[in-house]
Amino acid sequence: MAEPSIHIENEGIIIHLCHKFTKEGSSKQALLNLTQDQGENYIFEFDSFSDRDACREYVATAIAHHSEAGRLVNEKSNVPVSNEQLSRAETERRIKLLQENSELQALHKQLVFGGILTDDEFWATRKKLLDHSDSRKPKQRLALKNEMWSVKPLSDGQSNRVTFNLTPEIIHQIFAEKPAVRQAYLNFVPNKMTEKEFWTKYSRAEYLHSTKNVVAAAAEAAEDEELAVFLKQDDMLANEARRKIRQVDPTVDMKADEGDDYTHLPDHGLLGDETKDVLESQYKPYRRSFAQDLNQHASVVLQGRLVDELGDTRSVAEALARTKQAELSDEISNRNLEKELSDKICRMAEIEDLQGPRDTAVAPLSIKDPRDYFDSQHANALKALGDAGTGTKPLKSSVSSSKAYGSLRDLVSEIRGTGLSDPIMSHDVALKVLSGLTQNISSTRFHLGINPNESVLNRLPKVTKEELLHHWTSIQELLKHFWSSYPITTKYLYTKVTRLKDAMSQVYPKLQEIKESVQSDFRHQVSLLVHPMLQALDAAFAHYEADAQRRSSKSGERPNGFT
Amino acid sequence: MTPVSSKLHTDDVSLLMVSIDTNPFFWNSMKSALPFSRFLSHVLAFLNSILLLNQLNQVVVIATGYNSCGYIFDSSTSQIQDQRAENLLQKLEEFVEKDEAQCREDSVDGPGFSLLSGSLSMALCYIQRVFRSGPLHPQPRILCLHGSPDGPGQYVAVMNSIFSAQRSMVPIDSCVIGAQHSAFLQQASYITGGVYLKPQLLDGLFQYLLTVFATDLYSRGFLQLPRPAGVDFRASCFCHKNTIDMGYICSVCLSIFCKHQKKCTTCGSVFGEAQVQDSSTTAERKRKAP
Numbered sequence: 001m002a003e004p005s006i007h008i009e010n011e012g013i014i015i016h017l018c019h020k021f022t023k024e025g026s027s028k029q030a031l032l033n034l035t036q037d038q039g040e041n042y043i044f045e046f047d048s049f050s051d052r053d054a055c056r057e058y059v060a061t062a063i064a065h066h067s068e069a070g071r072l073v074n075e076k077s078n079v080p081v082s083n084e085q086l087s088r089a090e091t092e093r094r095i096k097l098l099q100e101n102s103e104l105q106a107l108h109k110q111l112v113f114g115g116i117l118t119d120d121e122f123w124a125t126r127k128k129l130l131d132h133s134d135s136r137k138p139k140q141r142l143a144l145k146n147e148m149w150s151v152k153p154l155s156d157g158q159s160n161r162v163t164f165n166l167t168p169e170i171i172h173q174i175f176a177e178k179p180a181v182r183q184a185y186l187n188f189v190p191n192k193m194t195e196k197e198f199w200t201k202y203s204r205a206e207y208l209h210s211t212k213n214v215v216a217a218a219a220e221a222a223e224d225e226e227l228a229v230f231l232k233q234d235d236m237l238a239n240e241a242r243r244k245i246r247q248v249d250p251t252v253d254m255k256a257d258e259g260d261d262y263t264h265l266p267d268h269g270l271l272g273d274e275t276k277d278v279l280e281s282q283y284k285p286y287r288r289s290f291a292q293d294l295n296q297h298a299s300v301v302l303q304g305r306l307v308d309e310l311g312d313t314r315s316v317a318e319a320l321a322r323t324k325q326a327e328l329s330d331e332i333s334n335r336n337l338e339k340e341l342s343d344k345i346c347r348m349a350e351i352e353d354l355q356g357p358r359d360t361a362v363a364p365l366s367i368k369d370p371r372d373y374f375d376s377q378h379a380n381a382l383k384a385l386g387d388a389g390t391g392t393k394p395l396k397s398s399v400s401s402s403k404a405y406g407s408l409r410d411l412v413s414e415i416r417g418t419g420l421s422d423p424i425m426s427h428d429v430a431l432k433v434l435s436g437l438t439q440n441i442s443s444t445r446f447h448l449g450i451n452p453n454e455s456v457l458n459r460l461p462k463v464t465k466e467e468l469l470h471h472w473t474s475i476q477e478l479l480k481h482f483w484s485s486y487p488i489t490t491k492y493l494y495t496k497v498t499r500l501k502d503a504m505s506q507v508y509p510k511l512q513e514i515k516e517s518v519q520s521d522f523r524h525q526v527s528l529l530v531h532p533m534l535q536a537l538d539a540a541f542a543h544y545e546a547d548a549q550r551r552s553s554k555s556g557e558r559p560n561g562f563t
Numbered sequence: 564m565t566p567v568s569s570k571l572h573t574d575d576v577s578l579l580m581v582s583i584d585t586n587p588f589f590w591n592s593m594k595s596a597l598p599f600s601r602f603l604s605h606v607l608a609f610l611n612s613i614l615l616l617n618q619l620n621q622v623v624v625i626a627t628g629y630n631s632c633g634y635i636f637d638s639s640t641s642q643i644q645d646q647r648a649e650n651l652l653q654k655l656e657e658f659v660e661k662d663e664a665q666c667r668e669d670s671v672d673g674p675g676f677s678l679l680s681g682s683l684s685m686a687l688c689y690i691q692r693v694f695r696s697g698p699l700h701p702q703p704r705i706l707c708l709h710g711s712p713d714g715p716g717q718y719v720a721v722m723n724s725i726f727s728a729q730r731s732m733v734p735i736d737s738c739v740i741g742a743q744h745s746a747f748l749q750q751a752s753y754i755t756g757g758v759y760l761k762p763q764l765l766d767g768l769f770q771y772l773l774t775v776f777a778t779d780l781y782s783r784g785f786l787q788l789p790r791p792a793g794v795d796f797r798a799s800c801f802c803h804k805n806t807i808d809m810g811y812i813c814s815v816c817l818s819i820f821c822k823h824q825k826k827c828t829t830c831g832s833v834f835g836e837a838q839v840q841d842s843s844t845t846a847e848r849k850r851k852a853p
Contacts, residue, residue: 339609398670404587405663409656411590414651418600424608424769433767435776440789 058119060091093130094123095219107474116503117481171313175320176300179236182317195313205230237296460522467514471507475533478504499545504537573780576619578693578701580686586677587624589711597765605769607648613777614638621701625682625690626655628662634682642758676714683724702780707748710741725751736776740765740808753794760789
């Protein structure tokens, strides 16, 4: 059984490869076809598809590594699309990850190309990383555009044609803002008219509105029933507005003064729209107010996108209709809302003066004699200080106070008589004191732990730091694979374990080298850092030897042995 | 005092309040290691050096006796330079006599306790007066040269002065010349941001004082001073007075107990039931539900 590992070390031979393979599940053999760009073919036959797949993966990444100097991955392989597309995407993802993460790349190079781990094993534990790198779709949802006049017609100056451009985005917006149009669409298309006719009529209605010719609008509406739908006021909108108003909390306190009073001004204070109420009431339904349109547009934009996909126009309309329906049914079933509202009104409208007295639950105040507390503290402190005494017990001999005071006074008068000596103290004592103090101050244990951002690693030279970190990650990777291969059941695992063990034993001298390269006062810190790595490796070795011993004692029973 | 122009007030003008331990019983026990006379010579030289460092430096010395405390030296009072030490020592003698007169006990076991809390309070009062003297004032700090063990009866008073020093941003430096470390002074230096030192070589006390304690507050920003390895903050439980690491605390008065209690002995608040039975009842309820 051939081991599925091809070492592409000799770069002179294989520069640019393409690989083809037979599909899995077919009755054919598992073949892997490697072609050089010079035209020479190498066909490899494997016993099982899994082996072949492992080999194929390896070759793919090997190719990728060799072409990683900026060349696109897509150019190289003529991989048949159907079945193997997943694996090709997979390979691309792996390569992308490796290119982005230089640490991972260094690790990969060391382990996989050093022959310690196979590519599959390396990636087997990193599925999560691969999945993450794949889902790079933007998680943000685009909001609705805030343009109101997106249906601006292009009018050709010469001919009498006006062109409207309707994109799916615009159609979505129209359906969101004007429920009547949406309803009309659902009703008319495809029964009464085609989509094109529908939009033509709608555009005609828009054009009429933009000319602000109400009389013409009324006239056209009288002729064409469907057009009338677009020209009249939107009842559905009105219902919605009424519903929303009912939900407003009546206890909201908004201060308004005369300057805010726009209801009594003509046109609600809006400039423009000079047409007075000269026209008769028959034209009223055909008039549209700018303020209404603006408000509706604003509320729709703020509400956001209710339907995510812009599919077929009909489906968009239906989806929007459904969401609106759902909202409506939600509110109807929400009986509690009214009761809550009325409760709130009662609470907010309370007048404090007219409330009865509310007796709050008050706990009786109990004041104890504070001396009890302090006395307990005395005994407390005494006990604590009794513990803190050093080995030298204080002299228990009692001294008479007169004697003590007398000796003190004598000493004072002595110094008064003699005065200060010259020098105050000997210079070697001073030197000892000074050097002791400086040593104390400069020892590293006082520098650590003071600044949380500073760590020993940052004070080491950069090269050392990176080496240490690299060793740390590679040891962790090796140990992960090592421990996952136990208990050893197959020969493959056994060879894997031996490979890992050899790699791990090579780490020891490297760590020792690093320790020696560092300055002397950092050596201790570095050895502290390295210690857990060595401990983990030692534990792994101990386990390996114990297991080997166990197996060699057991293999005495089997004639074949289990090598 | 003659008014000083503000130009002379540099950043390193300091007011040093020195609190000297004059507990006779303690010095009696220290006769061999460092006699009081030698100690005084170190301190006097140190005070002279402080006054030399800056023209505007001020030094105030407070003697901490067994029964009382008193100011024995104030450099801001006008006096002749030569006679500084003379005045100090004379005042010290008078103080010792007064202290002896107040002594009510005939004999004392061991080194006894000095009135640390009293001298800290006096120092802080003087500093407050300096704060109120005007916008230009030297930066005050307190230096405690103590050796007597901590008196447990002064625990609360010492802690109060420590907190008020912290509040006024006055660091308390401690130089402990006794046999053992002082928990009070460790906490004082830690809380107020001062330096705590227990000199190894008592003969070189003057060198220690000059190297570590002569630094003014401004220079401490860029000088490295020795730090103690740790501070003794141990807590004791209120019921048995044992030092404990984990215990129960009353949520009203923060008293510490080592065992679960029904009622707090300090403030009298009643503790609730322990929530132990809940797990069994919920398990039963779960079994009943289908």
